[in-house]
Amino acid sequence: MRSVNAFSVAVSELEAFGGVGGAASGFNLLNNRDRRERLRQLALETIDINKDPYFMKNHLGSYECKLCLTLHNNEGSYLAHTQGKKHQTNLARRAAKEAKEAPAQPAPEKVKVEVKKFVKIGRPGYKVTKQKDPEQGQQSLLFQIDYPEISDSIIPRHRFMSAYEQRIEPPDRRWQYLLMAAEPYETIAFKVPSREIDKAEMKFWTHWNRETKQFFLQFHFKMEKPVVVQPIPSVTVGVKRPAPPALMNGVPARPPAMETLPPPPPGESIRVPDENSIYHGVGFDPS
Numbered sequence: 001m002r003s004v005n006a007f008s009v010a011v012s013e014l015e016a017f018g019g020v021g022g023a024a025s026g027f028n029l030l031n032n033r034d035r036r037e038r039l040r041q042l043a044l045e046t047i048d049i050n051k052d053p054y055f056m057k058n059h060l061g062s063y064e065c066k067l068c069l070t071l072h073n074n075e076g077s078y079l080a081h082t083q084g085k086k087h088q089t090n091l092a093r094r095a096a097k098e099a100k101e102a103p104a105q106p107a108p109e110k111v112k113v114e115v116k117k118f119v120k121i122g123r124p125g126y127k128v129t130k131q132k133d134p135e136q137g138q139q140s141l142l143f144q145i146d147y148p149e150i151s152d153s154i155i156p157r158h159r160f161m162s163a164y165e166q167r168i169e170p171p172d173r174r175w176q177y178l179l180m181a182a183e184p185y186e187t188i189a190f191k192v193p194s195r196e197i198d199k200a201e202m203k204f205w206t207h208w209n210r211e212t213k214q215f216f217l218q219f220h221f222k223m224e225k226p227v228v229v230q231p232i233p234s235v236t237v238g239v240k241r242p243a244p245p246a247l248m249n250g251v252p253a254r255p256p257a258m259e260t261l262p263p264p265p266p267g268e269s270i271r272v273p274d275e276n277s278i279y280h281g282v283g284f285d286p287s
Contacts, residue, residue, distance in 0.1 A: 040076030043083075049075055052082070067094065116183065121149060124185045133220075140203075140220040141192065147182050147213045155208055156182035156215040163194065180215070196222045 049055055054067040055078060063072040065081060067090050072078040081087055125146040132139050147156060161177040163169075166189075176194040181187040197204065198220040207216040 036080060037076070040079060043076070043079040047079065049079065067091070118184045120186050121184050122186060123188055124180075124182070126180075126188065128190065131218075136223065138198070138220050138223055140218060142218045143178070143180070143190065143216065145180050145182075145188075145215040145217075147185060147215060149184065150182050150213055152210070154183055156180060158206070158217060160197070161189070178217075180217075182215070193221070195224075198222045 054065050056064045056066050058064055063075060063078045064070065065072070065078065065087065068081070068087055070081060070086075072081060127144040129142040129144075130139070131142060145156065150156070158178065158180050161179055163171045163173060163175050163177070166177060174194055175191050178190045178192055179187055180189075203220040205218055208214075209216070
């Protein structure tokens with residue numbers, strides 16, 4: 001009898017929450033409660049509720065939302081409220097209000113580079129000298145630039161420019177440019193080979209002569225490593241050399257002895273050819 005009353009009370013509660021759907025609506029309500037419980041546990045694991053500026057715990061142990069002025073019994077209920085429509089709407093309104101009341105912040109100022117304005121009077125005179133170290137064979141270039149109208153407070157400047165930086169000629173990686181600048185003269189550039197510059201001491205130097213108003217610059221190119229070509233051994237085709245004589249106990253074999261001629265018969269003698277017969281190619285005198 002007690003179990004029947006408990007079942008009837010449970011069904012009445014399910015019908016009260018789920019409408020006039022009977023047992024099916026009650027089971028749907030249970031499924032929704034399980035889903036909300038799972039979402040609450042997931043939110044507690046992923047969201048740090050203490051960092052929420054609108055979360056507050058009162059003296060009664062319950063939780064309040066300072067934005068929506070709502071009261072919640074536990075943290076899961078508060079987290080479910082933060083994902084609801086009311087809380088999201090109030091967040092949007094607060095953000096719009098703060099954006100409207102906040103003073104307009106000025107944009108950061110850009111760094112302005114002052115452009116020097118002066119009247120250019122033309123190109124300076126120059127002289128380029130090619131040099132080569134007689135001992136090491138290192139090549140160098142010496143530049144002499146004349147600035148007779150330059151002011152006393154200005155010192156000529158220089159820099160190297162890649163072929164891909166300039167816009168005057170089509171870029172060619174075999175060349176680079178050396179720029180010289182000094183007001184009120186025009187900037188001039190020298191086209192030099194794109195080789196590595198030796199910037200060691202006494203290999204790269206500049207000098208500005210204030211009395212003669214001449215600027216000197218000299219630099220050396222680094223030595224290129226020579227390509228070592230391996231010699232190809234010469235091979236003679238079709239020529240066979242005789243084999244060396246065999247060694248016997250470390251001593252070469254003796255050449256064969258000359259054959260001795262038999263003695264002449266009695267009554268005959270052999271004449272030795274003289275010089276004239278030998279010169280004419282005749283071995284014996286026929287007389």
